Amino acid sequence: MTDSAVILHRVALNAAFIAVGYALRALKILTLEDGKTVFRFATNVTLPALLLYVMTRASAVGASSGLSATVSTVSAIIPACSLLVGVGCSFGAYLAYRKSPARARGLAVGSATGVNLGMFAYPFVEAIWGVPGLALCAMWDAPNAVVVFGAAKAIFAAEQKHGDASRAVHDDGGIYDGEWLDKKKHGYGCYKYPSGATYEGQWKNNVKDGLGVYTYGKGGSYAGEFKRGRFDGTGIRVLRTGAVKAGLWEDNEFVEATTVKDCEGTIAATNAAVSTARKAAEASNLTMKDLFWKVAKFPPVIAVTLASMMNFTGIALPQTASQLVVPLANANNPIVLLTLGVLFKPAMDRMQVQAVAKFIGVKYGLGLLSAAVCTLFIPQSFALARGVIAALCVMPVPSIVMQYSAEHENDGQLAAAIVLSSQAMTLVLICCFAVVAPYIVSIDKFVFSGALLAGAVAVGVASAVGVLALKPSRVDKAKSPGVARSAPQAPLRAALSGGVKLVGL
Structure with a gap:
């Protein structure tokens, strides 16, 4: 050819x-x-194998082909x-x-x-x-x-x-970690109240709005839809006694009872919103030290570091390791x-x-x-x-x-x-x-x-x-939605004896 x-x-x-x-x-x-799942597998398994194999092989090929004098130029x-x-x-x-x-x-x-x-x-x-x-x-x-x-x-x-995404500490001791727009809580974020209560989910113009989970400091919670900071829409309220109110809410008032099963779609979406809010909170707390270790523990970085050390010391990839690495690299x-x-x-x-x-x-x-x-x-x-x-x-x-x-x-x-x-x-x-x-x-x-x-x-x-x-x-x-990102698709947690296990509960 x-x-x-x-x-x-x-x-x-x-x-x-x-x-x-x-x-x-x-x-x-x-x-x-x-x-996305397959690509995560490639990133963390087959790509490191490829890097390890290619970098050690290319270095060996250059050394064994009489090119050292030419390449040294x-x-x-x-x-x-x-x-x-x-x-x-x-x-x-x-x-x-x-x-x-x-x-x-x-x-x-x-x-x-x-x-x-x-x-x-x-x-x-x-x-x-x-x-x-x-x-x-x-x-x-x-x-x-x-x-x-x-x-x-x-x-x-x-x-x-x-x-x-950044952190803000309020005068009353409340702590917000998450996204902002025009200096207002907006998007996804987590808030810890001085009382010990927490909210994880969506925000709009500084108030809880969208999907989220509010957990009371002394026990009990609400998961579902919020509007202008109040329970509004489909949601499930779990009381400290263990009793459950599932159904429709308006302005913090329980107005119509439904079954827990009827709320499954909303709870699944709420779980996804909570997951995104936690990621936003994590990003707001990311320090240079955290960033360094996050990069250092990344499998491709480990593979490159290992290959570089092997090339520097003149150590070849062992035969047993090659039998494992080569098929993954080829894939x-x-x-x-x-x-x-x-x-x-x-x-x-x-x-x-x-x-x-x-x-x-x-x-x-x-x-x-x-x-x-x-x-x-x-x-x-x-x-x-x-x-x-x-x-x-x-x-x-x-x-x-x-x-x-x-x-x-x-x-x-x-x-x-x-x-x-x-x-x-x-x-x-x-x-x-x-x-x-x-x-x-x-x-x-x-x-x-x-x-x-x-x-x-x-x-x-x-x-x-x-x-x-x-x-x-x-x-x-x-x-056009512009350069936006969609919330992670989180499945509904598990149905437990006619109930639902909610994030944060």
């Missing part, structure tokens, strides 16, 4: 996996929640470029989105921080540049992994905390691609398409600009490194962004659209690099850098034109 044939084969295979995932959801064999430049490109693109994206709402900014900046190497770069770089390219890719990988699994995850968490790519298909929403509204168009312009404009700068530091005689580094700078958004988006209550469908769109854009650029690769050796590095810079300008201009063309009307803005 020629280089171009190998690339086209990989493109077709990836597209087939995504199409199968989309078909499974369209046929209702898999649901959106199934997709750029041994310090490539890791430095990897780290600087990751940080630089993150800062550039922040400047581009600095006036956006917190969660929109978190999604954009976090997605622009680092690139997808394990699933994307390694196979395509190896197809175009062979083993030498693979060795250079491995040198880029460790700093990039720190950026993707450390900095990007921290960005999502920080934007969630600093955007609209990562199809699992992630199938999940992308399950989560993909082809019918995006005008505002979402505009958001994707802007992001593609920002990410690839910054990526090509970074490539133009980095390649200037590569010796003229090492043309291979110029091509590989330029390609690595424009690799797609890491698929793990979808997991970060889910963890930090962001727009999961927009995250999936950004990941897929960036993969399509990278495939176009990879095809261009495959065509140019044989001629890079004869191209002056300043000319090559200038061509990359021109590409960055072209992408930026095309994106700006697209964003203007997609400018939403007032009707579109009214219809």
